[in-house]
Amino acid sequence: MRPHTRILTLSLALVTTQACAHHGVASLGAAALEGPGAPVETSSSATLPEGQWLAYLKLDHAKSRRGILTPPENDYNQYWMLGLGYGFRPWLSAYVFQPYNVKQDTPGGYRSKGFTDVSLVGVMGFKYDDGFLLVPASESLDDMQDWHFTLYGGLSLPTGNANHRLSDGSIDPGMSLGFGKPSFSYGVTATRQMTDKATLVFEAGQIRFRQYHYDNDPVGGNPTGIRVRFGTETRFNTALSYRLVTRAEGRFRVDGNLELNFLRLGRDVEDGIPAPGTGGDILYGVLGTRLYKDNMSLGLALKKPIWIDLNEKSLQQGAEGRERYRFITTFSALF
Amino acid sequence: MSHTSVHCLLAALTVFAPIALAHDLWVERQGPLHTLQYGHLYSSHGGATTVTYKPGQVKEAACFGHDGKRMRAETSQTYPVTLKGVCAASWFLTSSGYWSKTPYGTQNLGRNEAGPVLDSWLSVESVKRLDHWGPGLARPLTRELEIVPLGNPLELKVGDKLRLDITLGGKPAAGVTVAYFGQPRGVSDANGQINVRLRRPGVQLIQASLETPLREPGADRLIQSTSLQFESAP
Numbered sequence: 349m350r351p352h353t354r355i356l357t358l359s360l361a362l363v364t365t366q367a368c369a370h371h372g373v374a375s376l377g378a379a380a381l382e383g384p385g386a387p388v389e390t391s392s393s394a395t396l397p398e399g400q401w402l403a404y405l406k407l408d409h410a411k412s413r414r415g416i417l418t419p420p421e422n423d424y425n426q427y428w429m430l431g432l433g434y435g436f437r438p439w440l441s442a443y444v445f446q447p448y449n450v451k452q453d454t455p456g457g458y459r460s461k462g463f464t465d466v467s468l469v470g471v472m473g474f475k476y477d478d479g480f481l482l483v484p485a486s487e488s489l490d491d492m493q494d495w496h497f498t499l500y501g502g503l504s505l506p507t508g509n510a511n512h513r514l515s516d517g518s519i520d521p522g523m524s525l526g527f528g529k530p531s532f533s534y535g536v537t538a539t540r541q542m543t544d545k546a547t548l549v550f551e552a553g554q555i556r557f558r559q560y561h562y563d564n565d566p567v568g569g570n571p572t573g574i575r576v577r578f579g580t581e582t583r584f585n586t587a588l589s590y591r592l593v594t595r596a597e598g599r600f601r602v603d604g605n606l607e608l609n610f611l612r613l614g615r616d617v618e619d620g621i622p623a624p625g626t627g628g629d630i631l632y633g634v635l636g637t638r639l640y641k642d643n644m645s646l647g648l649a650l651k652k653p654i655w656i657d658l659n660e661k662s663l664q665q666g667a668e669g670r671e672r673y674r675f676i677t678t679f680s681a682l683f
Numbered sequence: 684m685s686h687t688s689v690h691c692l693l694a695a696l697t698v699f700a701p702i703a704l705a706h707d708l709w710v711e712r713q714g715p716l717h718t719l720q721y722g723h724l725y726s727s728h729g730g731a732t733t734v735t736y737k738p739g740q741v742k743e744a745a746c747f748g749h750d751g752k753r754m755r756a757e758t759s760q761t762y763p764v765t766l767k768g769v770c771a772a773s774w775f776l777t778s779s780g781y782w783s784k785t786p787y788g789t790q791n792l793g794r795n796e797a798g799p800v801l802d803s804w805l806s807v808e809s810v811k812r813l814d815h816w817g818p819g820l821a822r823p824l825t826r827e828l829e830i831v832p833l834g835n836p837l838e839l840k841v842g843d844k845l846r847l848d849i850t851l852g853g854k855p856a857a858g859v860t861v862a863y864f865g866q867p868r869g870v871s872d873a874n875g876q877i878n879v880r881l882r883r884p885g886v887q888l889i890q891a892s893l894e895t896p897l898r899e900p901g902a903d904r905l906i907q908s909t910s911l912q913f914e915s916a917p
Contacts, residue, residue: 484874488879490879
């Protein structure tokens with residue numbers, strides 16, 4: 349199988365969409381201006397205000413490190429995500445996401461692009477204030493400085509074309525536009541606004557995949573199709589968000605974000621055999637900023653691997669951990 | 684008493700900016716003597732520490748015991764207005780009357796007296812000082828806009844949360860903006876409750892403000908503001 353960069357169907361950066369999402373905004377405009385910050389990649393513990401919608405767009409442009417394999421090599425991958433969230437309760441939000449991926453494969457220089465699996469995620473928020481309680485409808489700025497937590501869980505639906513064929517007629521699961529079967533995600537976040545300006549965020553989560561039997565692929569050397577189960581993805585993220593600029597009159601705020609994202613990729617299993625050139629550990633450093641204006645938020649971040657321990661890393665050109673950088677842009681609006 | 688205190692509080696709370704109050708209303712105590720003061724002691728706004736007000740603006744001065752019941756106390760009729768009694772809580776209600784914003788400036792007149800009027804309001808301010816605690820003080824003492832601690836605030840230290848009820852007419856008032864030394868911290872929830880964290884030692888000043896429509900010849904709006912004053916534990 350060609351080396352691949354896997355599709356992160358349930359990119360749980362969704363929950364980091366924006367601090368404006370916090371219910372406090374509905375009760376006090378200053379909440380967005382003075383409330384907890386939200387990193388760009390690490391999921392914060394914000395929930396959506398009850399009865400309000402969130403529109404979300406994310407672009408993750410991954411520029412690959414080259415000179416690892418014989419050309420042609422992967423140049424870049426792009427992961428787009430369109431999302432819509434709704435606050436059913438102050439403590440319960442739900443999201444639906446539609447990813448769109450652009451991937452360039454090696455060694456043949458093939459490309460695949462298209463909509464992939466739709467994903468659904470539910471987020472339950474709670475906090476600690478002389479005991480654990482569900483996030484209430486209204487909190488003061490001082491309440492927002494309590495520890496807040498979320499539990500999230502979700503699944504992807506196999507709406508994308510897992511058997512997407514490349515231009516030579518072959519099927520590369522790493523280039524597919526879906527997993528063929530639902531994948532499951534779950535995790536927990538913790539957020540504490542330490543001072544009026546500084547917010548600490550922690551997140552741990554996993555995505556688990558199920559085995560899928562791809563269609564017959566004589567061109568790719570799998571005349572009866574291949575059975576693949578992608579390795580489990582485990583994340584431990586932490587972030588510091590710091591409020592840099594506040595313009596109350598213009599309802600404008602700028603935060604700086606510093607993040608460490610640890611990602612453990614399990615080794616893929618193909619036809620029951622652990623696949624070489626897959627899996628490993630990566631520690632990303634993320635430097636970003638988030639701008640708030642009224643009910644909108646723009647996140648920008650540069651993400652680079654600062655430490656990697658990949659399995660057979662010489663085979664993993666174009667995969668996670670082998671990026672020169674990832675440039676991430678998010679836009680969200682609450683309405 | 685100047686109208687600017689209420690006006691600036693409302694302005695600050697409307698834009699939700701961390702703007703300090705232009706003026707403060709507070710009570711100084713020496714033994715049994717409670718003196719109503721007005722000025723810039725706690726706000727970051729410049730100006731004289733105390734500002735003279737007309738004694739006639741003080742509509743009510745009351746003394747309450749631990750049980751929340753009114754106690755007899757002597758009230759002076761000269762500036763500064765005082766209340767003499769051993770009070771667990773002392774309460775002053777003031778009103779500078781009607782105010783009208785006109786093309787020629789803001790005047791201490793009703794809308795029906797000021798000529799062409801751009802905006803008009805009736806200003807009502809109050810302050811409650813707590814010196815002792817009792818269960819009766821965890822209930823509203825008046826029917827005015829009032830900040831009611833749900834527990835003994837005198838035991839709180841810096842960093843502790845003060846849990847409050849905001850009441851009007853003796854009932855919970857939702858959507859009232861609450862500030863700590865002029866810094867808005869949030870609005871009361873559907874049950875009239877809000878929590879504020881103490882951020883500095885010593886004297887504490889919690890403020891709340893509510894604006895409601897007023898159908899009177901003198902003004903379009905009623906602007907009520909109230910303060911809760913106490914000293915936290917060392």
